[in-house]
Amino acid sequence: MSAINALVQSNAVHMMTDTLLYIGGKVTQIDFPKCLPIRGMRAAVASTGPASFAYLLAEMLATSCTAFDEVVAKDREWFRGAFDWYIENERAGASEYATVVLVGWLERENRPAAFAIELSNGGERAEWIRSNSAYSDPTAIAHDLIELPILANPTPPVEDLIAAGWPIGVDRDARDAEADLLHMLEIQRRRQARDGKYYIGGHAVLTTVTRDGVTQRAVHRWPEDRAGKPVRPRGGAWRRRVAA
Numbered sequence: 001m002s003a004i005n006a007l008v009q010s011n012a013v014h015m016m017t018d019t020l021l022y023i024g025g026k027v028t029q030i031d032f033p034k035c036l037p038i039r040g041m042r043a044a045v046a047s048t049g050p051a052s053f054a055y056l057l058a059e060m061l062a063t064s065c066t067a068f069d070e071v072v073a074k075d076r077e078w079f080r081g082a083f084d085w086y087i088e089n090e091r092a093g094a095s096e097y098a099t100v101v102l103v104g105w106l107e108r109e110n111r112p113a114a115f116a117i118e119l120s121n122g123g124e125r126a127e128w129i130r131s132n133s134a135y136s137d138p139t140a141i142a143h144d145l146i147e148l149p150i151l152a153n154p155t156p157p158v159e160d161l162i163a164a165g166w167p168i169g170v171d172r173d174a175r176d177a178e179a180d181l182l183h184m185l186e187i188q189r190r191r192q193a194r195d196g197k198y199y200i201g202g203h204a205v206l207t208t209v210t211r212d213g214v215t216q217r218a219v220h221r222w223p224e225d226r227a228g229k230p231v232r233p234r235g236g237a238w239r240r241r242v243a244a
Helices: 052-065 068-073 076-090 124-132 158-164 177-189 237-243
Strands: 004-008 013-017 022-023 026-029 035-037 043-048 096-108 111-120 150-152 205-212 213-221
Touching: 004 096, 004 177, 004 205, 013 043, 013 096, 013 111, 013 213, 022 111, 035 052, 035 205, 035 213, 043 052, 043 205, 043 213, 052 076, 052 205, 068 096, 068 111, 076 111, 096 150, 111 150, 111 177, 177 205, 177 213
Parallel strands: none
Antiparallel strands: 004 013, 004 150, 013 205, 022 026, 035 043, 043 096, 096 111, 205 213
């Protein structure tokens, strides 16, 4: 499970991801980059599911597009073709699903934007939503690229947001992107997967796209996370940080 959160503001779009890499439920790396800038344009891509799928997409989009407008003009068949190729050649045809999130600067409209699309070669996505993204409708699958002003994947139930004091109903331009997206990541980090384990952590990396370009920086590290060790979030840390 990976966490991808995005926020679109008037002059920038932000994406925050964690950096845990795991194989067979075991953490193998705590600093694996999950959001990749797309070479040659003001844009970036991240994906849940197979860890290296975003790397393939970043390269394919860089070689086939010159601007973010061209990226988001691609249809579902293009993304599904890339996904099917990846699954067949890199995952030996395994049953997989992925949520792809794209952020960037739209040249024609001179504004930032975020888009998402969900891809699957099986029926696992709906079941994953039921188990891990409890506030989402399992039937509300993004079959095509859809534009979103704000995104949290996995989506916590509203009860978790209220309990954690996450600000609901705040104007997007009034938000502190770093603080609010990290707050969301802390909430997601504390939701157990259906196997009872925790899979979000390592570092929190903030990617920001403006008309001037793409910047990335690690804004937080969970020192308790270690490769080869189970993730054990410290209880209440997110409440203390928000209150500080």
